[in-house]
Structures are given as structure tokens and as C-alpha cells.
Amino acid sequence: AQSVTQLGSHVSVSEGALVLLRCNYSSSVPPYLFWYVQYPNQGLQLLLKYTTGATLVKGINGFEAEFKKSETSFHLTKPSAHMSDAAEYFCAVTGGGNKLTFGTGTQLKVEL
Amino acid sequence: EAGVTQFPSHSVIEKGQTVTLRCDPISGHDNLYWYRRVMGKEIKFLLHFVKESKQDESGMPNNRFLAERTGGTYSTLKVQPAELEDSGVYFCASSQERGKTGAYEQYFGPGTRLTVT
Numbered sequence: 074a075q076s077v078t079q080l081g082s083h084v085s086v087s088e089g090a091l092v093l094l095r096c097n098y099s100s101s102v103p104p105y106l107f108w109y110v111q112y113p114n115q116g117l118q119l120l121l122k123y124t125t126g127a128t129l130v131k132g133i134n135g136f137e138a139e140f141k142k143s144e145t146s147f148h149l150t151k152p153s154a155h156m157s158d159a160a161e162y163f164c165a166v167t168g169g170g171n172k173l174t175f176g177t178g179t180q181l182k183v184e185l
Numbered sequence: 186e187a188g189v190t191q192f193p194s195h196s197v198i199e200k201g202q203t204v205t206l207r208c209d210p211i212s213g214h215d216n217l218y219w220y221r222r223v224m225g226k227e228i229k230f231l232l233h234f235v236k237e238s239k240q241d242e243s244g245m246p247n248n249r250f251l252a253e254r255t256g257g258t259y260s261t262l263k264v265q266p267a268e269l270e271d272s273g274v275y276f277c278a279s280s281q282e283r284g285k286t287g288a289y290e291q292y293f294g295p296g297t298r299l300t301v302t
Contacts, residue, residue: 165228173228
């Protein structure tokens with residue numbers, strides 16, 4: 074069984090500041106991990122994924138995440154926030170099967 | 186290439202009525218999934234089709250929900266009769282067959298917002 078915990082349902086940062094969205098997972102098998110983003114009135118868009126190999130993965134729009142097995146974490150970061158990054162972000166895990174288990178989501182607000 | 190499409194985008198129905206949601210996956214994607222997000226909670230898995238067969242329906246809440254995927258193309262999710270707790274956003278996603286590059290990437294549609302009053 075898998076589970077995901079996203080710390081902070083709302084995160085606010087200033088434009089240009091570091092974005093850090095936290096995700097911890099639990100999985101009884103080697104996990105595949107994903108970050109999705111949902112912009113207003115749109116569907117979920119895949120930001121990045123970790124399956125195997127390099128633990129630091131880069132995604133679209135300057136985001137990256139690092140898989141840390143010892144900490145069971147997959148935190149999402151971006152060095153410099155932009156107003157267009159304001160959206161809801163979801164961390165998800167699958168145990169190599171197909172169905173995704175999602176966290177509750179983090180709403181990112183970017184302020185001037 | 187067209188993405189995953191869902192119809193309708195919004196539906197408002199009264200308790201006891203029937204609603205049918207439709208999902209058209211990306212062409213060539215064998216895997217089709219339904220998920221639901223109830224307000225304020227996480228997105229939860231409902232079921233998974235591989236072509237026209239139900240691979241996993243462990244997330245279906247009860248027998249008021251019926252999903253079909255005739256011919257292995259589009260899928261429908263019927264709720265009959267609808268209850269207040271069925272309100273939420275229903276997402277559909279599709280992915281390539283296992284073994285292909287990117288098989289684990291699920292592409293999501295925009296969702297159908299269902300409101301039961």
C-alpha cells in the first residue's frame with residue numbers, strides 16, 4: 074500500500090524567492106513518484122517524475138525534485154518563483170502498478 | 186495530438202437523478218483511469234481499464250457507480266441514483282501500454298465538476 078503526505082495545504086512565497094513544496098511518501102515496494110500541477114480551470118499536468126536512476130529529476134518550468142529514500146521524501150523546488158507558478162501542486166506515488174495515490178495538494182501563492 | 190477530453194465540464198443534478206460522464210483518452214492509449222476529488226480532500230482512484238477490461242475497480246465507492254469502456258476507446262461513468270456525497274470533480278487519465286516509454290505517465294483531462302443538490 075502507498076500513501077502521500079504533503080505538508081502545508083497553502084504556501085506563499087514572494088516572486089523571485091525559492092519555492093519548496095514538501096512531499097513524504099510511504100510505500101511497501103520501490104516507489105515511482107510524480108509531481109502534478111493544476112492551473113485554474115485546467116486538468117492535471119505532469120511536472121516531473123522519478124522511476125529509476127538519477128535521484129535528482131528535472132521537470133518543466135524550472136522545477137526539480139530529489140528522491141531521498143532514507144527520508145522517504147520527494148520535495149519539489151524551484152530556485153526563483155514566478156507569478157505564473159501560482160497553482161495547486163500534487164505529489165503522487167505508485168508502487169509500480171498503475172493507480173496513483175495522491176497527497177491532498179498544496180496551493181502555491183506567489184506575491185509581488 | 187489531442188489530449189484527454191471529458192464531457193461535460195460541469196453538471197448540476199438533483200439527488201436521485203442519473204448522470205453520465207464521458208472520457209475520451211489519448212488515441213492509442215490502452216490504459217484509462219477514473220479518479221475523483223471531493224472538495225478539500227485528495228484525488229482518489231476509482232478504477233482502471235486496460236482496453237475494454239476492468240483491471241482494477243477497487244476504488245469504486247458502491248454499486249451506484251457503473252463504468253464502461255466499450256470497444257476500448259472512450260469510457261463512460263454513470264452515477265445512478267446520485268447522492269449528495271457524489272459531488273466533486275471527476276478526472277479521467279490515460280497512459281501508454283506497459284513496456285512502452287513513458288508507460289507510467291498518466292495524462293489527465295480537465296475534469297467534470299459534478300454538483301448534486
